[in-house]
Amino acid sequence: MNPRVEIIIIIFLTALVCIAPGALLLKKRITLYAGAVIASTILAIIAANALFKSTDSLPVVLGITAVSALVIFIMDKFEKASIAREHIVGILPPFIFSIALILISLFPVLSTNMDMDTILLGELVFLPLDRISFFGFDLGPIAIYQLLAVLAMNIALVALLGKEMVFSMFDPNYSMCIDHSPLRSRFVLLLAAVITAVVAFRIAGIIMIVGLIAAPAFIAALFTNRFWLLALLAGCIGAFSNFIGYAAAHILEITISATMTAALGIVFLLTALFAPIGGFWAKLARKKQGETNRAIALAAASIFENGDVRLLDGNRHLNSPLAEEYITHSEDGYTLTEKGRALAQDVIAACRVPDRL
Amino acid sequence: MFESATLFQVALSSALMGCICGMTGVFFMLRNSISIAYAASFASLPGLIAPFLLLSTVKSWALLSGAALFGTLAAIQLLFFIRRKDRDPFVTIIITLSLGFGMMLLSAAENYPGAAQIDLHRFLLGDAAANITSDNRLLAWTALAVFALSILFWKEVITAAFDPEFARASYIPSKFFELFAVILLAASIFIGLEAVGVIFLASLITAPAIAARQWTNDTGAIFILAAGFASISACVGSVAAALLPGLPAGAAITLFVSFFALLSFVIAPSHGILWGRFRKKHLLKKPDNVKLLKLLLSLSGGEVLNGERGHSISLLNALFGEDEELTSILLELKVKGFATDNAPNFWSITRDGEQYLASGRYKLPVNRRG
Numbered sequence: 001m002n003p004r005v006e007i008i009i010i011i012f013l014t015a016l017v018c019i020a021p022g023a024l025l026l027k028k029r030i031t032l033y034a035g036a037v038i039a040s041t042i043l044a045i046i047a048a049n050a051l052f053k054s055t056d057s058l059p060v061v062l063g064i065t066a067v068s069a070l071v072i073f074i075m076d077k078f079e080k081a082s083i084a085r086e087h088i089v090g091i092l093p094p095f096i097f098s099i100a101l102i103l104i105s106l107f108p109v110l111s112t113n114m115d116m117d118t119i120l121l122g123e124l125v126f127l128p129l130d131r132i133s134f135f136g137f138d139l140g141p142i143a144i145y146q147l148l149a150v151l152a153m154n155i156a157l158v159a160l161l162g163k164e165m166v167f168s169m170f171d172p173n174y175s176m177c178i179d180h181s182p183l184r185s186r187f188v189l190l191l192a193a194v195i196t197a198v199v200a201f202r203i204a205g206i207i208m209i210v211g212l213i214a215a216p217a218f219i220a221a222l223f224t225n226r227f228w229l230l231a232l233l234a235g236c237i238g239a240f241s242n243f244i245g246y247a248a249a250h251i252l253e254i255t256i257s258a259t260m261t262a263a264l265g266i267v268f269l270l271t272a273l274f275a276p277i278g279g280f281w282a283k284l285a286r287k288k289q290g291e292t293n294r295a296i297a298l299a300a301a302s303i304f305e306n307g308d309v310r311l312l313d314g315n316r317h318l319n320s321p322l323a324e325e326y327i328t329h330s331e332d333g334y335t336l337t338e339k340g341r342a343l344a345q346d347v348i349a350a351c352r353v354p355d356r357l
Numbered sequence: 358m359f360e361s362a363t364l365f366q367v368a369l370s371s372a373l374m375g376c377i378c379g380m381t382g383v384f385f386m387l388r389n390s391i392s393i394a395y396a397a398s399f400a401s402l403p404g405l406i407a408p409f410l411l412l413s414t415v416k417s418w419a420l421l422s423g424a425a426l427f428g429t430l431a432a433i434q435l436l437f438f439i440r441r442k443d444r445d446p447f448v449t450i451i452i453t454l455s456l457g458f459g460m461m462l463l464s465a466a467e468n469y470p471g472a473a474q475i476d477l478h479r480f481l482l483g484d485a486a487a488n489i490t491s492d493n494r495l496l497a498w499t500a501l502a503v504f505a506l507s508i509l510f511w512k513e514v515i516t517a518a519f520d521p522e523f524a525r526a527s528y529i530p531s532k533f534f535e536l537f538a539v540i541l542l543a544a545s546i547f548i549g550l551e552a553v554g555v556i557f558l559a560s561l562i563t564a565p566a567i568a569a570r571q572w573t574n575d576t577g578a579i580f581i582l583a584a585g586f587a588s589i590s591a592c593v594g595s596v597a598a599a600l601l602p603g604l605p606a607g608a609a610i611t612l613f614v615s616f617f618a619l620l621s622f623v624i625a626p627s628h629g630i631l632w633g634r635f636r637k638k639h640l641l642k643k644p645d646n647v648k649l650l651k652l653l654l655s656l657s658g659g660e661v662l663n664g665e666r667g668h669s670i671s672l673l674n675a676l677f678g679e680d681e682e683l684t685s686i687l688l689e690l691k692v693k694g695f696a697t698d699n700a701p702n703f704w705s706i707t708r709d710g711e712q713y714l715a716s717g718r719y720k721l722p723v724n725r726r727g
Contacts, residue, residue: 026446029445029446030445031445031446031449031450032392032445032446032448032449033445035449035452035453077630078622078630081622081628081629081630082628083571083622083628084389086389086391086392087391087567087570088622089392090391090392090395090559090560090563090564090567091564091615091618091622092615092619094557094559094560094564094611094615095611095612095615095616095618095619097556097557097608097611098557098560098607098608098609098611098612098615099612101482101605101608102604102605102609102612105482105603105604105605105608106601106603106604116481116482120456120460120481204457207452207453207456208453208454208456208457208460210449210453211449211450211452211453211454211457212453214449214450214453215450215453215454218446218447218450249461252465252468253468254461254464254465254468255460255461255464257457257460258457258458258459258460258461258463258464259457259461260457261453261454261456261457261458261460261461262454262457262458262461264454264457265454265455265457265458268450268454280438
């Protein structure tokens with residue numbers, strides 16, 4: 001097969017693989033924590049590369065996962081000593097990252113085929129070179145099968161533990177009552193995210209893979225709250241932006257993984273600003289609409305209550321009721337229209353519930 | 358690698374740089390929004406390379422101003438426009454995606470004519486040589502000005518950080534102090550980025566404040582300790598990087614500063630893990646013990662007379678209930694020094710026991726959820 005087609009298949013699979021951990025981490029509100037745990041695997045990855053010359057065979061991935069379980073355990077210990085999670089997240093990963101970088105810059109022997117660029121950017125273009133064959137028959141890059149295996153794992157995670165996850169997210173107390181520990185489900189979820197990131201590490205590097213996991217789910221969450229729709233949308237967004245990034249990188253002859261992440265960044269920026277429900281402008285408009293509605297209700301109610309009030313001309317709170325014809329302005333002051341009278345009666349009735357009782 | 362005069366210059370200017378960065382971190386930590394500093398320092402990468410691509414300038418002040426601008430934009434957006442509830446995913450996404458964006462610009466800059474003149478990669482991991490040319494006098498004046506301003510307005514800073522509503526009510530411009538923190542962040546990015554590098558700058562800004570937080574509860578002491586920690590570790594890290602060729606300066610500084618913070622997590626008095634272990638020995642594990650201690654306190658009528666006015670065990674039995682366990686619980690309390698029996702079968706609470714109840718340390722830890 002053409003290596004370009006294989007790379008495209010790999011980046012589509014990456015988008016699919018990242019859906020489940022991304023969406024669950026977002027719903028469980030531990031994205032930053034998971035990012036810290038994932039970034040902390042770098043030392044284990046370098047050690048695995050130095051010892052076994054591979055970072056993605058099954059035993060090595062399991063070993064790295066065990067190391068990150070240890071990291072989670074240490075973070076838990078710190079958290080139990082009432083150190084803020086935000087602080088732990090800012091200390092432990094940089095510590096591990098700096099050890100890793102010092103090791104590979106002082107001892108280049110340790111890091112054959114694992115330099116700075118691999119850690120930060122991945123090595124997507126070399127992935128098609130690593131092939132699997134069956135009795136001399138070429139079956140394509142090994143990365144595709146690894147990603148398919150992780151996809152199967154993630155689907156199994158959602159299918160088997162989905163209900164437990166939902167309980168632990170929305171009602172931790174009930175979840176504890178029915179013997180589904182939120183801490184346990186968090187642990188399983190973090191380990192799944194780590195496995196996903198370690199397998200996909202060679203695609204985009206250890207930091208940017210966190211973005212590829214977290215961002216599509218977050219963007220999708222700006223549009224919908226329903227889990228299945230969110231997963232579907234996140235997959236579409238991830239695949240779309242990965243493909244656009246790949247195409248742009250191909251045309252401009254720049255690094256593919258960074259361009260993929262940058263494309264996702266642009267999609268993120270656009271949606272965070274202009275999304276119809278969760279976007280920044282939409283929120284601003286809603287806030288303004290709320291203020292207008294309050295002004296109209298207040299003006300209508302006060303005119304209804306107090307009769308012909310001598311309101312100040314040019315009061316800016318009267319602009320919106322005037323524009324929407326709830327009140328009219330004549331020489332002897334402000335009066336309510338039919339619409340305004342109905343609204344005022346409604347408002348007063350709603351506010352007078354305690355009086356009626 | 359360097360002569361001793363150069364080495365001294367590197368050490369001095371790194372210490373000043375560290376001092377400014379460390380003070381910045383405290384402002385964000387007091388606001389409980391330290392993740393903003395992480396996000397801002399990573400967000401500076403695209404801003405660092407954009408001036409090179411747009412204006413094809415290689416002057417380091419132009420690149421660093423771009424970086425400071427982008428970092429400031431990220432910080433302002435997170436401080437003023439994002440609710441605290443949404444902050445975590447936003448920070449993660451800003452860190453990772455701006456790194457991606459920056460790396461894309463970096464690889465585009467390599468294809469660019471004139472890229473040979475400047476090695477943009479050294480901005481990633483930091484370069485100890487960057488401090489050779491820095492202006493020590495300016496750095497010292499900046500550090501001194503920040504320090505003096507902060508000390509002068511410390512009361513206002515604290516009020517604005519801990520209770521913005523009250524600050525507004527007492528005519529303290531709380532928004533202005535937030536802006537002051539952001540300006541300080543921009544200055545730190547401008548000063549520190551070249552020597553520490555994009556990936557590790559966040560750690561130099563935040564880790565000293567976090568480490569200092571473990572050692573004391575006094576905000577002023579935190580401020581001074583953080584500045585001290587940051588200068589020491591920046592100085593040591595830079596000198597190590599200058600002496601050992603091939604060692605990235607940012608990584609060395611981060612290793613020192615975050616190791617120090619981790620050490621503080623473990624051994625710091627009254628916050629650290631070991632201290633907690635030590636303190637737990639005093640804790641009363643069983644709720645019944647606390648109940649009985651509270652009963653003894655209420656019987657003593659508030660005035661603790663060390664064993665002079667004891668309460669007979671039959672009275673305690675009547676009030677507390679269990680016959681078998683009562684004696685064993687009382688003996689446990691006696692071992693801990695919370696209750697005494699001067700006359701046989703006449704018990705009372707001690708001063709220690711009263712203090713223990715007042716401190717509230719018997720309260721069981723709340724279950725953490727997810």
